[in-house]
Amino acid sequence: MSHAHIYAMSKRLCGHIDMCSFSSKGRSGRVSDVLYANATVCDECRERICRLVNKPGGGFHPVVLPALAGRDGAVRWAKNLRLRALRMLGPIMAQLKQSPDPFAAAVLAVYEMLFKITSSGFWIENRQFSYDRVWVVFEVEHLMRPRPTSTVRLNSSSAFVYWSQADLSVIAAAKEAAHAVIDVDVVPAVAEASEPTAPKQAHFAPSIFL
Ligand SMILES: [Zn+2]
Structure with a gap:
C-alpha cells in the first residue's frame, strides 16, 4: 500500500x-x-545547538566530580573514562559559559547533569560514546519538554534518563539553569552584545585547568 x-x-x-x-x-x-x-526543536534551533558545541577554544570549565559508586576495579576504570570525557567536554563547557545564546545555558546544564552521574556502570557502559552534538540536542530536548514523551526512544547514554530514575532534584536544577529556553513561548534569539562591558568576542578570561 x-x-x-x-x-x-x-x-x-x-x-x-x-x-x-x-x-x-x-x-x-x-x-x-x-x-x-x-x-x-526546529532545524534552525538544532543547528544553533550544534554550533554551540563546535570548535571549542582553549578555555576549560572546572567541574566538581563526585565520588563514583561501584566495585574498586569498576570505579578506577570509570574514573579514567569520566576524565577522558571531561578533557573533551571541558573546553566546550568553557565556550558555552561565554556564549550569549540562551541555548548555551541549557547545553551547559546538560553536561553538568552528565558529570554528576556517580554510577561507574554508566561510564563503563558508555565508554565508546562521545557525547556528541546529536546527544546534546537530544538531551536539551529532554530538558525542554514539559512532560515525558513516549515518541522518543529512551537510551542508556542519556544523563536525563539516568537522573529521571535516580534523583529528580538534579533534573529540576538543570531545568532551572536552562530556564531561558524552558516555559517560554518561543526560544529567544541570541542576545545582542549590547552591554558596554561586553564588546565583540575579544579575549577570553585566562583558562583554568584542573
Ligand atoms: Zn526553533
Whole structure:
C-alpha cells in the first residue's frame, strides 16, 4: 500500500513553526509524526545547538566530580573514562559559559547533569560514546519538554534518563539553569552584545585547568 508524503507547518518544542514531513502510515502514524514534531526543536534551533558545541577554544570549565559508586576495579576504570570525557567536554563547557545564546545555558546544564552521574556502570557502559552534538540536542530536548514523551526512544547514554530514575532534584536544577529556553513561548534569539562591558568576542578570561 502506498501512502502519501505530507508536508505541513508544525509547532516545534522551541516554539518555532516550521515545515515538517509526515510520512508514517495510517492515522496513528500521522498522530505520532505530529507528536514527534511537537517534542523536538526546529532545524534552525538544532543547528544553533550544534554550533554551540563546535570548535571549542582553549578555555576549560572546572567541574566538581563526585565520588563514583561501584566495585574498586569498576570505579578506577570509570574514573579514567569520566576524565577522558571531561578533557573533551571541558573546553566546550568553557565556550558555552561565554556564549550569549540562551541555548548555551541549557547545553551547559546538560553536561553538568552528565558529570554528576556517580554510577561507574554508566561510564563503563558508555565508554565508546562521545557525547556528541546529536546527544546534546537530544538531551536539551529532554530538558525542554514539559512532560515525558513516549515518541522518543529512551537510551542508556542519556544523563536525563539516568537522573529521571535516580534523583529528580538534579533534573529540576538543570531545568532551572536552562530556564531561558524552558516555559517560554518561543526560544529567544541570541542576545545582542549590547552591554558596554561586553564588546565583540575579544579575549577570553585566562583558562583554568584542573
Ligand atoms: Zn526553533
